[in-house]
Amino acid sequence: MVDGIKRVVVIESTHWHAPLYYSALQARDDVKVVGVSDSAGRTGEEVARRFGCNHYVSTTEMLERERPDFAFVFGRHVDMPNLASALIERRIPFAIEKPCGLHTADVLALRQRAEAIGLYVAVPLIFRLSDTLAVLREAGGTLEQGSFRFIAGPPQRYLAAGVPWMLDPDLAGGGPLINLGVHFIDLFALLADDPIVSVSAGSSSRMNGLPIEDVISIRLLTSGGRLGTIECGYLFPSDAALQRDFEFACRMERSYCVSREDGILVRSWQEDGSVSAKRHPARFETDLYYPEFVRRVLDESAAGAVPFAGLAEAQRALAVVEAAYLSAAQGGIAVDPRTFEA
Template sequence: MKIALLEVSHWHVPLYVPALEQPGIEVVAVSDSDRLKGSGIATRLGCKEYNSVENLLANEQPDFVFAFGRHPELPRIGKLLVERRIPFSLEKPCGTNADQVAELRKLAEAAGVYVAVPLNFRMGEVLDTLSEINGTLPTDITNFAVRFIVGPPSRYINAGASWMTDPAIAGGGSTINVGTHFIDLFLLLTGKPVSTVSAMMSSRCHGEQIEDHSVVTMRSEDGTVGVVETGYAFPSAADIKREFTFTIGSRKAYVQGGNDQIAYRLRDQLELGTQTRRVPFDTDLFYPLFVDKVLGEMAAGVKPFSGLREAEDMMRIMDAAYASAQAGGAPQLVQNSSPVRE
């Protein structure tokens, strides 16, 4: 299978590379308009380097593309690939607002092009463990709260992505960057559209234009409430990168996660007390799994486990969250949020 990587200066690309060095995969080209990391990645993978997406696509015919880039550029890159009928993965959030994602989704669906989006909390041992504890992936969520606090914005500046501190380019801060995963996870677990969103955001920690602390509260149409707290406030170091804790309750179990451990109590078996399981929480481990999964899906001719429709539903909530924060936390109605649970 011939693979191309677009805009490889993105900080997630190194997490993909080991999975692309497997037998049966040939990376034929990379593009890097930022001219920061393309040469090193091309050398490692033994492939050609191009200085733009357009130049690569004019000279190569890959079987599949992993596309990255600055947030406003993602819809344009996606359209170029749809026009050429090339199946691809598009880095989240796929744009800076839901309408951009919706337009790309419609084009891809009309063309019948496979498009995956790495909303990676739909895979991995955390979700598997939730399914095992509840007997199946729970559909009867009673409460949902996630705290995901990562390192400072300087990480992106040091990685050559200073644009991530500019809200006009990035679309925002921690909410649109890392909150995406947990908004999507709430949609997955409830299986219901979100009707109302309220949010408060702050930039007190680092004083950048983007928010470095955010609390988003969602209410699904059946009354379930979910809270997603994100930030760039964690003092990251080599030994520990972030804070990731959560509480997810269902009719069957009350589940708490943190520090690579899940603790749970079964509501109808309280005599068992609190039970625990060791589960890796390192989100970097999800990316090789994502590579294997999407290439397998594309080869099998099945639709993506996470694609543009899921990204659009998530971004509808994202748009409402930023509108609410701008309005001082006033609740905002969500337009056209309609997750479909298979």
């Protein structure tokens, strides 16, 4: 860090989430982006021009030459463990896109290495910054039952974005569950505050004809008997006006919260036995929260704070993903996700 300015790098800029970070980085007077790497050779030069910095094909060369104080890590899921390892080895704090790897064991190894040296590592489990979480928290108590559905646009959008690897399970780890479902696994686990001990799932690849799932439905059961269901897929006829189908319903201890087009309806039991109803405005477009993620992690790392979401949470979510894929492959049998974290 020179004159109080944190030197930041962007690793593997050819990722559809990377542009969501740029405006927040440019808005910081205490941050200078000094390098952009892009081994795919698609967006790196343009992004580097935007920040007035150097462009690299090799992340290793960029880290050696630029000596950053912080990194934002993107890239293919299969490459994430090696990219993260390079930063841990150099003791460079970073934020890394989910799922952080293909397997729980990879993320566990990263977590153990980072924790051993006290290194800051954040993961954008973005619903932790959302209006949705704020309203559910305000409703009070723990989550007793939750149902979440998130159906995104068709997989061809990843071809258009220049990331065809997202449709290859050997490179991406799977389809919508590992890409989208991790957010709702994390949200359920956070609100239930109870270990997930059983996962069962069913999936289909019939409609899009790809080796990744088109749609998957999973059931989560905690040690205390709390129940969650998550359905996600690449099926929605999306366009610029409407990109996805998203809805949820959550039973909290004394209230029932359900998504509506204009926000969240909360129906609560009062002390006298009556029921109150209130609509809360909520922004469901998750892209809106990434600038806040950038601000949050830069401030947390500068203050020496613990990340609001990190490798421990990514590890827990990925264990559930692996359990769900195993369950679906074996006809929906129940699988304990903790076996993947041993």
